Amino acid sequence: MLDVLATDPHYIEHLRPVFDALPDAVRGAFTDNPDQLHAASLVLVCSWKDYNQTGKHPVVFFEHGAGFTYNTTNRSYAGGPGRERAVLFANVNGIVDARNRETYPDAQHAIVGSPKLDTLLKQPAPANDTPVVAFSWHWNCQVVPETRTALPHYRRALKTLAPRAGTWTPLGHSHPRAWHTNARLYRDLRWRTARTFTEVAQQSDVYVCDTSSTIYEYAALDRPVILLNAPWYRRDVHHGLRFWDHIPGIQVDHPDELPAAIETALTDDTWSDARRAAVEHVYPHRGNASKVAAEAVLAVHG
Numbered sequence: 001m002l003d004v005l006a007t008d009p010h011y012i013e014h015l016r017p018v019f020d021a022l023p024d025a026v027r028g029a030f031t032d033n034p035d036q037l038h039a040a041s042l043v044l045v046c047s048w049k050d051y052n053q054t055g056k057h058p059v060v061f062f063e064h065g066a067g068f069t070y071n072t073t074n075r076s077y078a079g080g081p082g083r084e085r086a087v088l089f090a091n092v093n094g095i096v097d098a099r100n101r102e103t104y105p106d107a108q109h110a111i112v113g114s115p116k117l118d119t120l121l122k123q124p125a126p127a128n129d130t131p132v133v134a135f136s137w138h139w140n141c142q143v144v145p146e147t148r149t150a151l152p153h154y155r156r157a158l159k160t161l162a163p164r165a166g167t168w169t170p171l172g173h174s175h176p177r178a179w180h181t182n183a184r185l186y187r188d189l190r191w192r193t194a195r196t197f198t199e200v201a202q203q204s205d206v207y208v209c210d211t212s213s214t215i216y217e218y219a220a221l222d223r224p225v226i227l228l229n230a231p232w233y234r235r236d237v238h239h240g241l242r243f244w245d246h247i248p249g250i251q252v253d254h255p256d257e258l259p260a261a262i263e264t265a266l267t268d269d270t271w272s273d274a275r276r277a278a279v280e281h282v283y284p285h286r287g288n289a290s291k292v293a294a295e296a297v298l299a300v301h302g
Helices: 009-021 094-103 115-120 151-160 176-189 197-203 214-219 255-267 272-282 289-301
Strands: 002-005 027-031 042-045 059-062 086-091 108-111 132-136 169-172 206-209 225-228 250-252
Touching (some): 002 009, 009 027, 009 042, 009 289, 042 289, 059 289, 086 094, 086 289, 108 289, 115 289, 132 197, 151 176, 169 176, 197 214, 206 214, 206 255, 214 225, 214 272, 225 255, 250 255
Parallel strands (some): 002 027, 002 042, 059 086, 086 108, 132 169, 132 206, 225 250
């Protein structure tokens, strides 16, 4: 039997499509409560937090993003320690696959893409009379400087960012772990908000973000993205995705550059070729990742 443990909404977004692609005969519990796992089940998870709650169960370990590693061996990222019960690593791309194979050579590995993206790709592009520009911020994670939010560098600029009437409308979003803090900022700014990334995909024409897998998910929709850099993001340290390789959009280093970047993204999509190349690298399976992942899971389940 195959169970799923997904304790956060963004984990559900990644694992529900896989669960739905499995045959009814093998589907067990889809739950946020580890006490509801069946005694002899193989459990699908997509975070170290949930893996750590699966007791002695064998596990299939998915990513819950594009596969950022931030060049560390932290347990939260691909190749990190403490995942010895994983019988299969369902890797989103070759970057993740190489990291996990190096650390766990005895496990099974499969490159499956991002099942969450299957759902996002079905979202129709918005038909906005006035373009909508969505802004999002990572939570202030302290693993390395590049996991920190860039919001302090841009907060003052947001307060003075006044698009000309009829040119574009701002939309506020956030990493789930920073939502409540950032929602207060958006209320002060009197911006519309979108709590889920699916809402962002449904409503916006351009995506502005500091560091998040959602940068690549939005790029996969073939819409413009703007990447916000902060002074504490080190230029001499490469992490693969985002820093500083496979860049899918305009990069902004200083708040004063932001209005021009938005104008460019809205009127002259010069980054389209680079965006599509980055998406090709990050997501080798697009539109069929759930099916590919389900087949890989069934192969180890027997």
